[in-house]
Amino acid sequence: MNIAGRLSAAALILLSVPVATASKPAAKADWTHTYGVTSAGGFRVGNPKAKVAVVEYGSLTCPHCRHFAQTAVKPLLDQYVKTGKASYEFRPFLLNGLDLAATLLARCGGPSRFFPMAEQLYATQPTWSAKVVNLPKSEQEKLEALPQGQMPLAMAKLGGLLPVAAAHGIPPAKAEQCLKDENAANALAKIEQAGTDLGVTGTPAIFVNDKQVPVYDWATLQPFLKGSGG
Numbered sequence: 001m002n003i004a005g006r007l008s009a010a011a012l013i014l015l016s017v018p019v020a021t022a023s024k025p026a027a028k029a030d031w032t033h034t035y036g037v038t039s040a041g042g043f044r045v046g047n048p049k050a051k052v053a054v055v056e057y058g059s060l061t062c063p064h065c066r067h068f069a070q071t072a073v074k075p076l077l078d079q080y081v082k083t084g085k086a087s088y089e090f091r092p093f094l095l096n097g098l099d100l101a102a103t104l105l106a107r108c109g110g111p112s113r114f115f116p117m118a119e120q121l122y123a124t125q126p127t128w129s130a131k132v133v134n135l136p137k138s139e140q141e142k143l144e145a146l147p148q149g150q151m152p153l154a155m156a157k158l159g160g161l162l163p164v165a166a167a168h169g170i171p172p173a174k175a176e177q178c179l180k181d182e183n184a185a186n187a188l189a190k191i192e193q194a195g196t197d198l199g200v201t202g203t204p205a206i207f208v209n210d211k212q213v214p215v216y217d218w219a220t221l222q223p224f225l226k227g228s229g230g
Helices: 001-016 062-082 096-105 113-122 123-132 137-145 151-159 162-168 172-179 180-195 220-226
Strands: 035-037 043-046 052-058 086-094 205-208 211-213
Touching: 035 113, 043 062, 043 113, 052 062, 052 220, 062 086, 062 113, 062 172, 086 113, 086 180, 096 113, 096 123, 096 151, 096 162, 096 172, 096 180, 113 123, 123 151, 137 151, 151 162, 151 172, 162 172, 205 220
Parallel strands: 052 086
Antiparallel strands: 035 043, 043 086, 052 205, 205 211
């Protein structure tokens, strides 16, 4: 075979050899997009089989819960829940009628809509809560005298909460239906009673792997996460 033939044969051999391509590393799961309802009635975000389970008994009208939400929840989600090391569950512990209205509305769209809406409600809590809290005493008494199925809707309207719900994909008709749902209100009362049975006396009450811990912000929460293997 002449030189040209040998070169052609070599070229064919080279073309037939598969070229190795660099494989991309598998994308890591982002558990902050995984939601569920627990057997306790709470809404959970994160890996349901995570080594560390963080549970908050909280109130949407509680300023201390607002502080916890703004200082601890974001780093908890970013550093622990996202990677699957921890899950975060919110269980309502109602403090008042306005809290009932806000919670019924926030839970109306299920867990995936609850957490972003709760974040907005905490961010604007001083504004919408003041619209009801600062009502004249006579107007507050009228609200409190309303039947259970009517009071949450009236409070939500006074607080301007229906547009907030609409912004999170809960149309007014559905919002009103949820606010009038007495079965849902009774279920929230049962969650609160279960919290009381566990020793919850105020909000926020934080549990890490079923043990209540003295936590108020990220600085106090993180050591318990690390101590639990997070």
